[in-house]
Amino acid sequence: MTTVILTTLPNTIDAHMLKNLLEREGIESFLVNEYFTDWAPYYYNILGSGVQIVVRIKDLAKARKIAGLGNSQVTCPSCGSSNVQLKHEKPKRKFTLLFIVIFLTSLIGNLLNDYVCEDCNSEFRAY
DSSP: OOEEEEEEESSHHHHHHHHHHHHHTTOOEEEESHHHHHHOGGGTTSTTOSEEEEEEGGGHHHHHHHHTOSOOOOOOTTTOOOOEEEOOOOHHHHHHHHHIIIIIOSOSOOOOOEEEETTTOOEEEOO
């Protein structure tokens, strides 16, 4: 049985809701990182955290449709353009911020990717 990660969610409640939805449609799935994400919720999207929903590779297309993951294109929330690029930051800044998050406090929010729209030049964060 070959498996693949369907998606990663920020909490176990959303993960269990999607898992139950998949099971009602006859798709077997299981959760990974469930307890770590509950234990350290502020580390979502850092070091592979977040609850991962894993399905069989043969069920992937149907599971993506049920979960509403058919369109993985990132679009600009300001103008609706799909002409966006990942915002590049200096690595030193990310390492400094990562050090602060991990070693000094666990109350700082998530480190998510920022995008820049190439058409209207607005910056936004995709969740």
